[in-house]
Amino acid sequence: MTIVTCDLATTLDGYPAGPSQTLERPFGEIDTETLHAWHFGPLLERHQAEADAIVGADAYIMGRNMFSPKSSEAWPADWIGWWGNEPPYHAPVFVLTHYEHAPIELDGGTTFHFVTDGPDSALAQARAVAPADGRISVAGGASTVNAYLAAGEIDELRLHVVPYAAGLTGGARVFDGVGPIAWTAVTGRWTPEVNHVVYRR
Amino acid sequence: MTIVTCDLATTLDGYPAGPSQTLERPFGEIDTETLHAWHFGPLLERHQAEADAIVGADAYIMGRNMFSPKSSEAWPADWIGWWGNEPPYHAPVFVLTHYEHAPIELDGGTTFHFVTDGPDSALAQARAVAPADGRISVAGGASTVNAYLAAGEIDELRLHVVPYAAGLTGGARVFDGVGPIAWTAVTGRWTPEVNHVVYRR
Numbered sequence: 001m002t003i004v005t006c007d008l009a010t011t012l013d014g015y016p017a018g019p020s021q022t023l024e025r026p027f028g029e030i031d032t033e034t035l036h037a038w039h040f041g042p043l044l045e046r047h048q049a050e051a052d053a054i055v056g057a058d059a060y061i062m063g064r065n066m067f068s069p070k071s072s073e074a075w076p077a078d079w080i081g082w083w084g085n086e087p088p089y090h091a092p093v094f095v096l097t098h099y100e101h102a103p104i105e106l107d108g109g110t111t112f113h114f115v116t117d118g119p120d121s122a123l124a125q126a127r128a129v130a131p132a133d134g135r136i137s138v139a140g141g142a143s144t145v146n147a148y149l150a151a152g153e154i155d156e157l158r159l160h161v162v163p164y165a166a167g168l169t170g171g172a173r174v175f176d177g178v179g180p181i182a183w184t185a186v187t188g189r190w191t192p193e194v195n196h197v198v199y200r201r
Numbered sequence: 202m203t204i205v206t207c208d209l210a211t212t213l214d215g216y217p218a219g220p221s222q223t224l225e226r227p228f229g230e231i232d233t234e235t236l237h238a239w240h241f242g243p244l245l246e247r248h249q250a251e252a253d254a255i256v257g258a259d260a261y262i263m264g265r266n267m268f269s270p271k272s273s274e275a276w277p278a279d280w281i282g283w284w285g286n287e288p289p290y291h292a293p294v295f296v297l298t299h300y301e302h303a304p305i306e307l308d309g310g311t312t313f314h315f316v317t318d319g320p321d322s323a324l325a326q327a328r329a330v331a332p333a334d335g336r337i338s339v340a341g342g343a344s345t346v347n348a349y350l351a352a353g354e355i356d357e358l359r360l361h362v363v364p365y366a367a368g369l370t371g372g373a374r375v376f377d378g379v380g381p382i383a384w385t386a387v388t389g390r391w392t393p394e395v396n397h398v399v400y401r402r
Contacts, residue, residue: 012384012400013215013376034383149368163386163400167350167379175214178368182235183213185364188396190389197396199213199364 002130004123004153006138006145007054009035009160009194014173016142018166023069026082028171034164038194050160050189050196055088057137058130061122063144064097067112074099080106092129094122096144119147142172149178154201157183161195203331205324205354207339207346208255210236210361210395215374217343219367224270227283229372235365239395251361251390251397256289258338259331262323264345265298268313275300281307293330295323297345320348343373350379355402358384362396 010016011030018030027035037043039051067082068075081087086107093112101114115122126136138148148154159174175181183199190196211217212231219231228236238244240252268283269276275298282288287308294313302315316323327337339349349355360375376382384400391397 013374031381031383149366163384165350165376165379165382165384167376167381169378173214175366175368177370178366180232180368181366182232183364183366185391185393185396188389188391190386190391190398192386195386195389195396195398197391 002058002127002132002134002136003155004136004138004148005057005156005158006140006148006154007158007160008140008142008145008174009039009162010174011035011164011166012161013165013167014142014175015166015168015171016140016145016174017065017172018168019171021065021070026069030166031164034162038160038162038191043193046191047194047196050158053158054137055090056135057089057091058134059091059126059136060089060093060139061119061126061136061144061148062093062095062139063141064095066140066144067095067097074101080104081112083110086110092126093139094126096122119144119151123148123153142174142176145174146172146176146178149175149181152201156186156201157199159197159199161197162193163195203259203328203333203335203337204356205337205339205349206258206357206359207341207349207355208251208359208361209341209343209346209375210240210363211375212236212365212367213362214366214368215343215376216367216369216372217341217346217375218266218373219369220372222266222271227270231367232365235363239361239363239392244394247392248395248397251359254359255338256291257336258290258292259335260292260327260337261290261294261340262320262327262337262345262349263294263296263340264342265296267341267345268296268298275302281305282313284311287311293327294340295326297323320345320352324349324354343375343377346375347373347377347379350376350382353402357387357402358400360398360400362398363394364396
């Protein structure tokens with residue numbers, strides 16, 4: 001049976017990103033350094049297992065804002081995502097969007113497919129390309145994760161919680177409006193820079 | 202120097218209580234059993250250190266809804282709080298309220314004092330009764346904690362996070378509207394039923 005996982009680096013108050021995303025600030029107005037320092041640079045070694053587990057899925061699903069800056073228009077014609085010519089996914093990535101777009105095939109096995117008929121369709125397409133015992137990763141952002149949480153489709157949620165409270169009044173947080181979910185806490189590993197916690201449905 | 206601490210048992214999404222508090226449901230519409238099972242009954246032994254650290258302060262501050270059910274009126278004339286004749290505080294407790302009320306002195310050293318002139322006054326009164334190297338605990342609920350977080354008055358925040366997401370759209374969560382705070386993560390201890398995490402400013 002294919003497992004659906006979700007890895008999300010969040011603030012202490014559940015924000016994986018802040019408001020006002022731009023081309024220069026893919027995570028919006030939030031302390032990106034604190035959110036992500038643990039899986040880059042000198043801290044990576046201590047978190048290699050968790051960082052490795054974020055990638056390595058057989059297919060990915062992401063929201064449109066995770067693929068391109070927010071805008072009332074479709075993204076620029078030459079836009080290939082935030083990750084350059086060789087994104088870290090090495091697998092098909094299904095991007096939820098309102099804009100039809102031909103697939104974008106990049107180096108290393110990543111192909112972005114654009115899905116305009118909603119989360120159920122994206123998940124069905126991901127299941128169709130993943131092996132029967134494979135893994136599909138819902139990559140973010142919060143609204144996309146919440147849609148799949150509300151649908152009961154995320155089997156394993158892995159939060160990477162940093163000691164920073166965004167304290168915003170708006171913006172999308174994980175769990176917002178999802179309704180109650182009683183999780184089974186599978187494992188947790190505390191470090192000063194990030195608290196890794198894994199939950200299963 | 203007096204230290205101000207705050208212990209809060211919360212859901213995965215930051216709710217220490219749910220909406221619609223009543224006399225019968227002091228924590229409102231939320232899975233109270235999951236929120237608090239770790240410090241009662243058979244699980245307590247495993248969490249004795251954290252449970253002991255919740256109490257043992259020299260003075261406490263709490264919001265009015267933590268003292269009595271929410272109502273447009275003052276509480277019933279014979280109301281002495283949720284805890285019976287011998288509350289677990291054994292120290293002065295300053296209750297933030299809009300209603301003047303004479304102090305209520307109970308067994309075991311707990312006296313409830315009612316403060317009608319706001320959080321700054323309650324903290325000043327707590328400081329006045331606590332020894333110079335003592336500890337003041339902000340006991341809850343979320344709105345009261347958020348007021349002191351926003352004022353920069355909480356030195357140590359100890360969250361006890363249970364694997365249950367309330368997924369509400371409304372209600373008061375810790376950190377809501379507080380603004381950004383970069384914490385130092387001091388320690389964390391994971392168990393399947395609750396994740397204890399301690400942060401300092």
